[in-house]
Amino acid sequence: MTLVLSIEEQREILDMKNVLEVLEILYKEEAAGRALSRRRSDTIVPNKTGVYGLKSMDGVVPAFDVGVVRINSDVITWPVIGKTKRRVKVPAAPGGRWVGLMLLFSISTGEPLAIMPDGFVQRMRVGGTSGLGVKYLARQDVKVLGLIGSGWQAGAQVLAACEVRNFERVVVYSPNRENLVNFVDEIGREVQVEVSAADSSEEVLSAADVLLCATNSIQPVFDGLLVRPGQHLGCIRHCEFDENAFKRIDRMIIHSPNASPMHQVMDEVQMEELAGDQGWADDHGGVDWNNVPTVSQLITGQVEGRKSDEEVTCFANNIGLGVQFAAVGARLLQIAREKGVGHELPTEWFTQNVHP
Numbered sequence: 001m002t003l004v005l006s007i008e009e010q011r012e013i014l015d016m017k018n019v020l021e022v023l024e025i026l027y028k029e030e031a032a033g034r035a036l037s038r039r040r041s042d043t044i045v046p047n048k049t050g051v052y053g054l055k056s057m058d059g060v061v062p063a064f065d066v067g068v069v070r071i072n073s074d075v076i077t078w079p080v081i082g083k084t085k086r087r088v089k090v091p092a093a094p095g096g097r098w099v100g101l102m103l104l105f106s107i108s109t110g111e112p113l114a115i116m117p118d119g120f121v122q123r124m125r126v127g128g129t130s131g132l133g134v135k136y137l138a139r140q141d142v143k144v145l146g147l148i149g150s151g152w153q154a155g156a157q158v159l160a161a162c163e164v165r166n167f168e169r170v171v172v173y174s175p176n177r178e179n180l181v182n183f184v185d186e187i188g189r190e191v192q193v194e195v196s197a198a199d200s201s202e203e204v205l206s207a208a209d210v211l212l213c214a215t216n217s218i219q220p221v222f223d224g225l226l227v228r229p230g231q232h233l234g235c236i237r238h239c240e241f242d243e244n245a246f247k248r249i250d251r252m253i254i255h256s257p258n259a260s261p262m263h264q265v266m267d268e269v270q271m272e273e274l275a276g277d278q279g280w281a282d283d284h285g286g287v288d289w290n291n292v293p294t295v296s297q298l299i300t301g302q303v304e305g306r307k308s309d310e311e312v313t314c315f316a317n318n319i320g321l322g323v324q325f326a327a328v329g330a331r332l333l334q335i336a337r338e339k340g341v342g343h344e345l346p347t348e349w350f351t352q353n354v355h356p
Contacts, residue, residue, distance in 0.1 A: 127156025
């Protein structure tokens with residue numbers, strides 16, 4: 001049988017502790033050459049209301065006996081919110097919803113094991129990977145977590161960071177005050193830590209021992225000149241940092257040397273993320289991404305982490321990998337089967353008796 005899991009069912013059974021655990025196993029497998037991802041691919045064309053993007057990535061992890069394909073079907077806009085340009089997906093599907101799917105396959109039989117929306121796993125794998133950056137790079141004595149962002153991705157950053165370090169408080173800034181207030185209230189009920197709203201990114205920088213950015217901005221979200229010795233920095237897209245921030249980093253780790261997706265863009269589309277020094281610009285921050293060590297190398301001890309309390313460390317979660325979805329999807333499937341969660345459909349509906 002092929003299992004179908006809703007977002008609500010996923011949220012009920014998968015916690016950050018499980019995500020951190022399975023991601024750490026994954027990166028050890030990847031470092032040993034036993035996990036493979038295909039680089040993310042974005043196909044961008046005009047549609048009736050603006051721009052349509054079809055995004056896909058895949059990954060295979062033999063240790064979990066799974067392969068995964070992740071697909072997003074997006075209507076995309078680039079509005080200016082606050083002072084920065086952002087990448088915003090429009091919930092244009094019926095009912096005001098977004099579209100993203102994960103297809104999980106057995107590498108032993110080839111059969112489809114599970115089908116599910118990707119949004120919750122997306123949030124958890126990004127937060128979990130940032131959390132591993134904090135675990136291996138931040139000082140042991142950190143007290144204050146600073147966060148820029150108050151959207152869907154931001155909450156998982158807090159959950160993961162608080163799982164790997166004993167923070168005393170969390171300080172959050174977002175240019176959307178209403179979202180910020182709601183976020184502080186919601187995340188404050190999920191973690192056993194004081195959570196407060198800041199009035200500016202400068203206020204967050206001045207207080208934070210660890211600063212994490214989790215926004216949809218395609219431009220820098222804070223002044224890198226304010227970075228202090230001993231801080232750990234994290235981002236979910238490298239364009240959240242300006243050149244000054246990159247210059248102040250003593251030790252940087254990235255997710256993958258493939259700094260940007262493969263873009264296929266129709267000529268009449270002006271894709272903001274590829275325009276100038278923003279978004280996916282390969283030279284953003286003056287970083288040679290091919291010569292920066294990865295989180296897999298860090299976790300397995302192939303490269304050193306923090307050397308002193310004065311160093312500025314950084315984990316730039318610069319691009320997502322299909323193997324993350326394979327690992328977290330496999331753990332989610334395991335838990336769902338153990339708990340009897342989800343809806344089973346005949347696997348024969350998704351297989352065929354003719355040679356493909």
